[in-house]
Amino acid sequence: MGNISSIPIYDPTRTTTSSTSSATSVEDLSQNFLRMLTVQLQNQDPLNPMDNAAMTSQLAALNTVDGINRLNTSVNSLVAQMQSANFMSLSSSVGKTAMAAGSDLYFGGQPVYMTARLANPASSLQALIKDASGNVVNQIDFGAVGAGDTDFIWDGYTDAGEIAPNGYYQLELQASDAQGANSTPNSYIGSLVASIGQEASDILVGLGDGRQISATDILKWVAV
Numbered sequence: 001m002g003n004i005s006s007i008p009i010y011d012p013t014r015t016t017t018s019s020t021s022s023a024t025s026v027e028d029l030s031q032n033f034l035r036m037l038t039v040q041l042q043n044q045d046p047l048n049p050m051d052n053a054a055m056t057s058q059l060a061a062l063n064t065v066d067g068i069n070r071l072n073t074s075v076n077s078l079v080a081q082m083q084s085a086n087f088m089s090l091s092s093s094v095g096k097t098a099m100a101a102g103s104d105l106y107f108g109g110q111p112v113y114m115t116a117r118l119a120n121p122a123s124s125l126q127a128l129i130k131d132a133s134g135n136v137v138n139q140i141d142f143g144a145v146g147a148g149d150t151d152f153i154w155d156g157y158t159d160a161g162e163i164a165p166n167g168y169y170q171l172e173l174q175a176s177d178a179q180g181a182n183s184t185p186n187s188y189i190g191s192l193v194a195s196i197g198q199e200a201s202d203i204l205v206g207l208g209d210g211r212q213i214s215a216t217d218i219l220k221w222v223a224v
Contacts, residue, residue: 091196093205096221097113097191097224098205098220099115099190099222100191101189102187103170103187104170104189105129105169105171105191106191106208106209107164107168108166109156110156111154112156112189113189114151114152114153114189115150115152115188116142116150116173116175116185116186117185118147118183120147120183121146122185123144123176123178124142124175125142125143125173126142126174127172128174129170129171130172131170138164140152168209171187171189189209191208192208193207194206202215205217
């Protein structure tokens with residue numbers, strides 16, 4: 001306990017190995033500090049003893065490092081548990097309709113849920129559904145709308161009253177205010193959740209229209 005030669009000495013020629021855990025590193029640091037403190041007390045000048053305040057400050061700093069390390073370990077464990085709980089919770093969303101940002105949509109015979117998000121009120125709002133060639137197959141005029149979300153559904157029918165073929169289409173939103181200034185609202189497309197996956201700390205949601213999004217990108221859930 002009182003032999004300072006027992007304290008590990010850094011040798012640059014030796015191969016370094018990482019500690020098995022941060023807790024072990026703090027424990028070793030604490031033991032080395034106590035050894036050095038014991039040696040220092042044994043060899044201090046009787047006429048100029050070690051300052052008690054300095055010793056107390058060093059002990060407090062060491063305890064603070066140890067406390068922070070333990071807190072980090074606890075927080076990391078809590079975060080891992082929360083991520084696991086979120087993953088299990090989202091697994092029940094498979095087969096439900098999620099709304100996420102996008103303009104490409106897939107029509108497979110079922111109505112498609114969509115949302116237009118406006119930052120400011122508009123005197124007119126128009127939604128255009130276009131096919132792969134850019135032709136307008138359906139046009140929806142909403143008239144004047146307020147700021148916020150405007151939800152709507154495309155049932156798959158064209159302006160000619162015929163059901164559109166299954167396939168991919170594109171939503172284009174156009175808005176204008178009372179002064180005639182045009183703007184493009186943000187568009188959100190609904191799609192069935194096909195899968196729930198995990199990549200590192202991110203939970204990934206696979207949608208039936210082919211999109212792969214983060215769980216945090218979901219705007220809302222739609223009851224069908």
